[in-house]
Amino acid sequence: MAPTLSVLRRTVAVLARTVAVFTGLLDPWVFMSVSLSYLPRVLATLILAPTGGGGPSLARIREAWFGAFWREAAGPGIRARNAERVRALLRGRVHAGRALADGAEGGNAPLAGVVLELGAGAGFWVDVFPEVADCGGGGGEAEPGRPRVERIYGVEPNAAHHPALRAAVARAGLADVYDIVPVGIEALRAPSAAAAALDARAGRLRLPPASVDCIVSLLCLCSIPDPERNIRALYDLLRDGGRWYVYEHVRCEYSWYMRAYQRFVNIFWPHFLGGCQLCRPTATYLRAAGGVTGVDAWSRFDLAQPPEEEWWHTVPHVLGVLTK
Ligand SMILES: C[S@@+](CC[C@H](N)C(=O)[O-])C[C@H]1O[C@@H](n2cnc3c(N)ncnc32)[C@H](O)[C@@H]1O
Structure with missing residues (x-):
């Protein structure tokens, strides 16, 4: 009886794993x-x-298509599955790709100060900001023991997302704190404080170097143009000691066959997902962001794949906090 039971258990385990592998491979x-x-x-x-x-341009169709898909289908599911992870991330309570238990050592500093949210989309993460920090630049003391976020710039070039993003900002009570910046991140960096001040007078936001305390990038660096150059430009915006909170999907590093499979899926993927790229070595770009040969760009680089992601994930992620 006992051997039969153990064979049965092993068979069920093998079947369950086989289903998980196929589901993972079919998922994209x-x-x-x-x-x-x-x-x-x-x-x-x-x-x-x-x-x-005329009719709608291809770019307009792509924006509206991805906007509707993300707002109604992909975004809510991803938000629900990752809410705890992103809360832990923005509190700095992550290390080596995993959320830390209360009181555990090894965490990072929490979100605070002037914050840049890259590719804010339809605002699925906006309500997390007041959960993790006291949000508001105005007078008054911050709640004791809670970090204070003074201003958030939500950078989002896809106008199809703006109504939902604006509504999320209002629902979270952040209308006085959160500014929607309707451009791509490539248009964000001003060469100097003087140039930024001139732009501000003309009603256009560009940020001078070292003017940002924290950058938040949640599933966005897969979609930006020229990632190596733009990640370097974003690094310049961070002040020394500033932090970059990262949850991004990246190039598969597991084995030659998963890398080949991911490259094959990526022939089709960007056409269906608003230009999103599956095979970006984003962690490598971030690591090298300082661009100074032989000098590490970061005082702490705490970024890793969540250990619960197994080899068959065609869309693997990295999670962590980088400190300049
Ligand atoms: C996969 S969606 C993620 C949205 C949001 N972060 C979320 O998790 O719900 C990627 C976002 O990046 C935005 N994006 C694309 N190109 C961008 C650029 N050049 N600068 C900033 N954001 C960009 C897209 O419009 C889109 O909203």
Whole structure:
């Protein structure tokens, strides 16, 4: 009886693992199919909408398509599955790719000061800011023991996301603290404080070097243009001691066959996901961001793949806090 039971248990375990592997490998195709299902409705809306003539441009279709898919399908699920992880991240309570238990050693400093949220999308993470910090630059004492966030710049070039992002900011009570910056991060860096002041007078936000305390990037660096150069430009915006809170999906490093499979999926993926790239070595770009040969750009580089992600994840992540 006992040997039969153990064989049965082992068979169930092997079956469960096989299902998990296949689900993991098929996952990106399911994701792309769901995205595709949004295209007919988005196209119909754009074609029927009154415009100045011509029809919608390809860029406009791509923005509206990805916007609808992210707001209605992908974003809410990703938010629900990662809420605890992102809360821990912004509190600095992560180390070596995992959230730390209360009281555990090895954490990082929490979010504070002037914050840049990259690719804020439809605002799925906006309500986490007041949970992890006292948000508001105005007078009054910060709650004892809580960090204070003075200002948040939510950088989001896709105008299709702006109404939802604005609503999320209002719901979180951050209207006085959170500014939506409707450009790509590549347009953000001013060469100097004087240039930034001139821009501000013209009503345009550009930030001078070393003017930002914290950068938050949640699933965004896969979508930006020229990542190596723009990550370096963002590094310049951080002051010394500033921190970059990262939860990003990255190039698969597991084995030749997973790397080949990820490259194959990536032939199709960007067309269905608003230009998102699966195979970016983002951790390498971040590590090298200082750009000074032989000098480490970071005083602490605490970034790793969450250990619960197994080899079959076609979209592996890195999680952590980098301190300049
Ligand atoms: C995968 S979505 C993630 C959105 C959001 N961070 C979230 O987790 O819900 C990637 C976001 O990056 C934005 N993005 C694309 N290009 C960008 C750029 N050049 N600068 C800043 N954000 C960009 C997209 O518009 C999109 O909202």
